[in-house]
Amino acid sequence: MSSIRELTSSRELFLNLTLRELRSKYKRSVLGWTWSLLNPLATMAIFTVVFSQLLKITPDPGDPSGLDVFALFLLCGLLPWNYLSNSMNGGAQTLVINANLVKKVYFPRETLVAANTASWLFSLAIEMAVLSVALLAVGNMVLPWLPMVIVLIAIETVFVLGVALLLASLNVYFRDTQHLLGILLQLWFYATPIVYPMKQVREHLSPGMLRLYEANPMVEYVGAFRNVLYDLRMPSAGTMAYLVVSAVVVFALGYVVFGRLEPRLAEEL
């Protein structure tokens, strides 16, 4: 069905839709693009005060980097998390928001989901660049590790796309999806070692519970990003294998479900 011509033209469309998402995101706001940095910075400030100052969560210093700054420890996990949660929220709603388009024009509908994820990928790239500068400023030599960061982002993008495709098509049939998502994301956030270190999880959970906890792919993503950016070492081969396999499985699931639900989208919207 998708001929070469359709693929090339949907590439154009994908770029245009991504540009639309990016351009319209901060239109009519005085600070514009600054917001995409202010948001994670504000979250960082709040979490640092609450979890580091009040709850006294003290992660171990980076090994071997020796870095010991809670705010940076937090950001190394928070940025990959934000990428996932923003894409999930945006992806779940993109078909409903663009219902008018889906009902009136034919184009490969997955481009809408991909464009939404791509716009958050763009934000992530900027945030990661700023984080890298901050890490360099405190003496963490992250430059040699940046190619590895790109590899991790690429794998996470496959994972994120799968989840977004799944949610986008389900939400057309069940609008509960987007409401359920709020709860799910909260649960998932605290089930991932973003505001606390993995060390504490190992101390408090039974081996069985720990295994369950570690099945969460985001545990591995946050761990891997922290390894590369905060600790300055390679993630384990096991972690990398798990990331790749889970990304492929989730993407395949999302792709198949989207493909099954896609033919009736224009009627159900």
Next chain:
Amino acid sequence: MTDDVAITVTDVRKRFRLYDERNQSLKAAIMRGRRARYREFVALAGVSLDVPKGTTLGLIGANGSGKSTLLKCIARIIRPDQGRIEVEGKVSALLELGAGFHPELSGRENVYLNGAILGLSRSELDEAFPQIVAFSGLDEEFIDAPVKNYSSGMYVRLGFSVAINVNPDVLLVDEVLAVGDEGFQQKCNEKFADLRRSGKTIVVVSHALNNVRSLCDVCVWLDHGVVKAMGPAGEVIDAYISESHDGRVDAAGTGHHWGSGEVTIERVELLGPDGHPTSKARTGDDVTVRVVVRSNQPIAKPVFTVSVHTVEGLLVTSPNSKEGGVVPDELDGTVSADLALGPLRLLPGTYDLSVTVRDYSMAQVFDSHDRCLRFDVDPGTPHESFGGIVTLGGRWSVENL
């Protein structure tokens, strides 16, 4: 598919789900054990047709006959349950103008975005951009303003301009021909003529039968999801008009009724060639409008006016008896006034009669019935199948010079 066929539709069927309670909630689904109760509505019950390249095809039929569904299936927006549709070449669908415009983005950004949605590449768009803006008739100063600041006319014109300048091989149009002002209409018609001349295939869904008649070579009449007739546009449209008149409930007497009351209009009738009241005539029939009025006191020199409007509200003619030179000295009791229309000059369509009785100065209205009788005109003689409201009864002569 042979080379000279642009669209092949083979036994296409489509059912829609009509949800009895449409709450798309998981709770409801779980409680009931399935998603929602629904009935099925058959929109297309096995449609097959070929559209040769370069044809302008009109899809006509009553509401719910499946026209738009078929068009959406051809545009690939809806997937048929069964059957196949093959389309040769690039398709552009004008289902809604400016679909996908983002209000906060500028006209320029939206042109590129909308063009990409319709399948144009960046370089093709760069090339077509000046043409698109020129065609829309938008001022330069507006093209870089957000489209939310556009008037609705500008918005629609820009949307139309993008869609039509995509340079499609197959153009699908759903009731969007009537956009913009007179000048823009003219440009649109010229553009359609250009497209036809350059051998593009066009499929039009419309209720404006006169438009379809003048625009299309071939017509397909859909009825409850099946093809009822297919052939030269004029013939199919005439057949459609005749039948849709037969099945209609008469809407007569629904109009406004007012006046000072010295005279009351008792009834208004359309008399056919046989002298009997009817609500149906053919072009060329000898028909008469009969107005029966009653007064309780003597009224000097009453004037009768009979107006004929199309159902769209266009006044066709409005003769009065004063200008017609027939004014009775006095009206008392019940009187019947006849207006003989001779061979009927109205072309096929639906028309409304309105009747007014005034005093001789025309200043006082005794009684007025607005739209008191609706009647249909079916094809007759002279036969003109290319649109219009009246026939002027012209005679042709051709000779060598």
